[in-house]
Amino acid sequence: MHNFAFSGLISCGHCGCAMVGEIKKNKYIYYHCTGNKGKCKEPYTREEELGRQFSENLSCLKFDDDVFEWIKEALTESFSDEKREYSGSIERLTKEHHTLQNRIDRMYIDKLDEKVDQNFYDKNRFEWREQQDRCLSDIERLQNVENIYMDEGIQLLRLAKDAHSMFQNQSPADQSKMLNLFYSNCSWKRGVLSAKFRQPFDLLAETAIIDDHNKMAGIIDSDPFEKWLPEQDSNLRQID
Numbered sequence: 016m017h018n019f020a021f022s023g024l025i026s027c028g029h030c031g032c033a034m035v036g037e038i039k040k041n042k043y044i045y046y047h048c049t050g051n052k053g054k055c056k057e058p059y060t061r062e063e064e065l066g067r068q069f070s071e072n073l074s075c076l077k078f079d080d081d082v083f084e085w086i087k088e089a090l091t092e093s094f095s096d097e098k099r100e101y102s103g104s105i106e107r108l109t110k111e112h113h114t115l116q117n118r119i120d121r122m123y124i125d126k127l128d129e130k131v132d133q134n135f136y137d138k139n140r141f142e143w144r145e146q147q148d149r150c151l152s153d154i155e156r157l158q159n160v161e162n163i164y165m166d167e168g169i170q171l172l173r174l175a176k177d178a179h180s181m182f183q184n185q186s187p188a189d190q191s192k193m194l195n196l197f198y199s200n201c202s203w204k205r206g207v208l209s210a211k212f213r214q215p216f217d218l219l220a221e222t223a224i225i226d227d228h229n230k231m232a233g234i235i236d237s238d239p240f241e242k243w244l245p246e247q248d249s250n251l252r253q254i255d
């Protein structure tokens with residue numbers, strides 16, 4: 016079966032049905048509205064034209080190396096608060112683990128001295144060991160979390176930055192994956208694509224456009240990426 020890059024990705028701007036790919040004369044790929052809600056007036060469109068418009072749209076995400084470094088730095092900085100918070104939590108958990116160990120050791124001596132019986136010892140030891148395990152796994156999670164935030168943030172940035180050039184050389188299957196990652200809603204009406212970026216790419220596109228506009232107008236914005244700074248709601252931070 017042929018792999019259509021844009022199938023399932025675009026809805027028809029007239030009737031809301033899906034746009035689907037179809038091969039004509041064994042080589043040309045056309046997209047058209049399924050017309051499930053009745054005959055639709057949107058004409059068939061060549062796949063190349065859809066590809067061209069997506070590619071053009073992806074170029075909204077483009078920004079140069081200076082800007083990339085700038086955002087990277089801003090991200091790193093914005094995570095330093097979290098980092099401090101994690102260090103505090105890790106310290107607390109380490110202490111708790113230590114306290115539990117002391118308790119277990121003392122209880123063992125009590126058992127040897129026959130101050131506590133075997134049942135009491137077994138029951139408590141089991142419980143405290145469990146608590147210790149929880150401490151250790153929380154510590155591990157916290158140690159990883161900061162790196163994950165940073166890595167994901169930087170990866171997304173890099174991906175966005177290269178999206179435009181990568182897209183053109185990809186297989187239809189990869190193009191499809193990529194567009195699914197970047198866009199939440201795409202529709203096609205009268206031969207024109209309208210595509211909505213997913214978060215955080217929407218923010219990035221907006222920022223890149225403003226920066227471009229400012230550059231052209233000769234405006235130097237002292238803080239063009241304000242949006243990427245430690246806002247309480249940044250999507251880059253939502254990790255479970």
Ligand SMILES: [Zn+2]
Pocket residue numbers: 027028029030031032048049050055056057
């Ligand atoms: Zn339609």
